[in-house]
Each structure stands twice: as structure tokens, then as C-alpha cells.
Amino acid sequence: MATIKDVAKAAGCSISTVSYALNNDKRIPEVTANRIKKIADEINYLPSAAARNLKKQNTNTILVAISNFGGPVYNELLDGIHNELAKHEYTMVVSTGASSDNMLKQRTADGAIISDINISDKFLRQLSKNFKPIIVLDRSLNNQNINNMTIDNLKAMYLLTQDVLSKGYKKIAYVHGVKDTYDNKTRFSGIQKALRENNLEIFKEYFGNFTKDSGKEIASKIIEESIKPDMLICGNDEMALGIMEVLQENNIKIPENMGISGFDDIQLSSYFTPKLSSIKINHFEWGQKIAKTLLRLLKGATEKSTKELGTLIIRESY
Amino acid sequence: MATIKDVAKAAGCSISTVSYALNNDKRIPEVTANRIKKIADEINYLPSAAARNLKKQNTNTILVAISNFGGPVYNELLDGIHNELAKHEYTMVVSTGASSDNMLKQRTADGAIISDINISDKFLRQLSKNFKPIIVLDRSLNNQNINNMTIDNLKAMYLLTQDVLSKGYKKIAYVHGVKDTYDNKTRFSGIQKALRENNLEIFKEYFGNFTKDSGKEIASKIIEESIKPDMLICGNDEMALGIMEVLQENNIKIPENMGISGFDDIQLSSYFTPKLSSIKINHFEWGQKIAKTLLRLLKGATEKSTKELGTLIIRESY
DNA sequence: GTGAAAGCGCTAACAC
């Protein structure tokens, strides 16, 4: 590995001159700078991030921590964030699980975007003491170094429930995702709010974990029940899809025998028969907004927490 | 930010003792070590990756560079790689576009896994001079520091084509993905090999770019052709899905009027009507294999290039 | 068992 010293030797100058030249400092005449750059290139020199980061006390990198790569919701969000960050010469890096912990602890990034319920509030609060801007997408957590930008789950579910009610459904059940998560709780709150305003109560609650498999299990239970709900509002699309699959295999017709709705509007949902009604979030745009906010935070700005609005997509499932 | 110095001061010992204690060096008695660890914790000390990386000349991090987050094929692959790497205390980080370039150049990782055709062979070869193990998944590139682990496209497509032939299809067309990519070329070669062995020739070639939209465009053309193929072998599922959508809208029945096949077996393909026949790759397991190989490479082992086998999934589309 | 000190590869203040 060639270092700045090697370049200096090859160019017959000092390492500071090399450093200046390579960083386009105006004091070095263009001719000299170009000569040095050429030499650096020839001996295959690439600056070491470790040394530079240590000296500059920053990394020019943003970490995005997600709960897993397998889910269908992150893709566009990540592309949106990256799209915006790249415009500003920031490097974006994505991690999950233990890797996120490591990256966060070691301050391998100048800022972080968190969407991983496995990372505890406590850890994040601890971290925020030494780590500048953190934006959380999956919880309501706030302090001088932590901002939250969440989806307006409550409002979206409130609207959806009102629409469901207007279609005449009476026995409305909610299919929970992971119980204590921010998304699940606020989604449920939206339903309850709409129900309450209509002097109704939730007919039944089922408990899943946001996965398709948990939806299937729930559907198996529903099939055996003598008194069934007439509408299932699900915490997300994946559970709704799992439920529909099993229900239909057991000759329960959707929406004739039972209505169902999801949340997220993943791609699959519009291909399923019947097409799933859901709440659509423009994840790409949301990602861009998040990145823009982070960039402002990095510059020292103070930002308010925001809520991203979803739009109700009514298709065939209720 | 607390540094090792602050810990030393607080503990009333030297920084070397702190370093030893924190790294579980056996020379430090457990009592002392625990006391120091507790103090470090109290003052919120976390070691700096930059300093440590600079000193140790490694990062304990693996970079995975992919072409975009939007595609449906990477998810399981990434989870597979991470799953294996995490077992060995490595940090995995994923990047795309310019971020990948930056990470690679700056040696922010000890090794890299590349699946991004936007990164040139030349750049990779250059990089391999200073950067230890690189595994490429999307091309056939080899030198002492670069290994390739690709999908056995040729074999898979050969098998698929033979199956297609056995079903009686005669006018077989190929829908290309991005023309000069390894995946596209080798997939086409597999088809040609099978055709040749049966004294047949490709009936027609269409040119897309692996996206659903390019599939739609191609379908629009096909509709207007007076002499149509009776079978479309597509370079991947996404194009096949796009084609099917448009074809069906125009009353061309699949598989009655025209057969079609994909490659990758993405989740959507089994939900589409008709269900798409494709080549399935177990991306999670493949990811694990890749990580294991990389880990061995990191230890200095020499590895041969490998080809991951796909399995033919015959459903309803031909 | 503990500490002093060198040094990893850079940046930037300062001197000339």
C-alpha cells in the first residue's frame, strides 16, 4: 500500500505539498498539483480513510440501520436516501443486526438513520451522547441529537377505518403486528379513534408479527371460529397476503365473505387476486426527505419531527 | 467524546493498561479489568474505529456493493451473507453507486463482494492491487486477489431450453437483459447450446435491460408483429412479468398463444396469473457460501471460482 | 502487572 509518503518521495516534495495538491488547495499551482496527482495515480496511491477520519474527526458517511434485508418495504426507501445523499457527496452504507451495533458504537459514520426495532431506545439515547444526528423512523424518540420522522400511521388508519365503516362493515377485527412497536400501536390507535367516533368497539384482535407466516397462522384460527369478523384490518400487507391465501384455500371469499386491508402497499399487493386495498407510502420520496433533513442536521440546523402521510389505495379486497 | 486517555485518567492508570483491560489481555487481573471496564462505561467511552483501524491496518468489515436497492433479487442474498459474517464477528455493510466507489477506494473494508455491473473490470483490477480479497458475483474476472462466484447461467438455461423443446415449442425467441453483462451473455449461451444440439436456431432476439418496463416495451412490439414466436425465454423474471402483463392486456393468452419463462424466480412470479416458470436460485444459501469463502480468503486461503446451480421451476407460463 | 513511547497515515497550523 502506497502512502502519502511514497507519493512525496516519488514526487520529490514534502507530504504536506502532496496533501495540499491532492485536496486541491489553491496555494499549489495547477501544474505542480497535476504532476503530483499523476504520480499518485501511477504508484496506485489511494488515501486511507482510517487516517483521514482520525485526523478530521469525521467520516463523510451516513449509516442506515434496518432490521433485515428480506423485507419488501426498505428497497425504495434506501434508494431514496442514497439518491439524495449522493448528490451531496456523502457515502451511504446500510447495515443490519450486529453490524449496525458495531458501526454505531464505533462511530464509523457521521450520522445515522434507524429503522430497526431491535435497536433499543436506551442504546440510542446512550449513543446520542457522542454521536451527532440520528433520525429514527420506527419510534417516537426525541432529544437534542435524535429526531424522529415516522409515518403518520394514526391518521392513515383512521381514514381507512372510516372508509371501511362507510362501506357497511360492522364486525371489524385488527390483526396486530409486533405488539409493542410504534408502527403497530399507532396504527391500532387510528382504528380505535375512528371506531370510537362511531360508537363502535373493535370486534376482535389477532396477534401476528408482521410476517406472512404469522398471517397464515391467524387465518387458520379464523377458519375454525364460529363467529367471524366481517372485516380484517391488518397491520401490514404481508400479514394480509398470508391471511388471504389461507382464507381463499378454505373457500372464504374475499371480499364477499370477509373484507381485508393492509398497510404499506408493497408491490405484491397489486398482483394478488383480489388486489389488496392498502395504505401507500411513497418510500422513495420519503427517503429523500429523510436524507435532506439529515444533511441539514449535519450542518447544525435544528429540525422538528415530521410525519409522512400515506394515501389510501382502495382496490378489491374490501 | 471520551477517549482512552479520559478512561486512563478516571481510572488512575496508563492508557496501555486501559487498552489491555478493554481488550481482555490476560496480563491484567480480572478485578482491575472489571474496574476499568466499569469506569469506561460510566464515562461513556467507546473506542474510535478510525484510530483502531489506522493502527491495526484492518477494519473487520466487509463491503457488499450492489447495483441498486430496488431490485427484488438481492434481499435474501444479503441476509445470507450477513448471517454468516455475523457468526464470525465481522461487520457487513452494503452500499451502491458512488458510495461503493468511495468505500472501495478508501479501503473502509477488509474485503468486498461485488454485484454491480456499473463497477468496471478495470477499476476492480486496479483495486485488487491494494485491496485483499474481492469476490465478484456478476462477471468472470480472476486474479490472485479476485475470485468469482457466479450463477451457472449456462447450465440452467440449457436445461430450461431442453424442457421447452420437449414441450413442442418451435419458434423460440430470447429476451436479452443488459446486453454485455455476464449474466445475459451466459444465459443466452445456454439457450443456443440447447438449440444447436437440436439443429435449431434462435427464432428472434429482443433487447431489454432486465427491468419490467423494458419488458412492457418489448411486448408492445411483439403485439404488432405478424409472425410471432411461440415461446419467449426471458433473461430474468422482471422482464417476463412486464411482457406478460402487456400481452394479456392485448388478449394474447399465456401459455395457449405463447409460452414464456423467466430467471431468478422472484417472489412475485409465483403470484402472477399465470404463475411464471423460472429458474430458482437459493439466494440465502448462496450468500452464506459466498461469506464462507470470503472468510477463508481473509485467512489467506486460495479458493477456486465456483458456479451456483439453479433449479428449474415449471409452473404455468409455458 | 504496569507504564512510556513509537507509530499507523493523514491534515493543517505555522514557519520560512
Next chain:
DNA sequence: GTGTTAGCGCTTTCAC
């Protein structure tokens, strides 16, 4: 315009 040098925060060799 160019060079000298301190120092970022660690690890590790060498003394004691």
C-alpha cells in the same frame, strides 16, 4: 509556494 511538525486515538513493543 513549500516544508516541518504536532497530533488525531488507538495498539503494542519494550522497559521496569
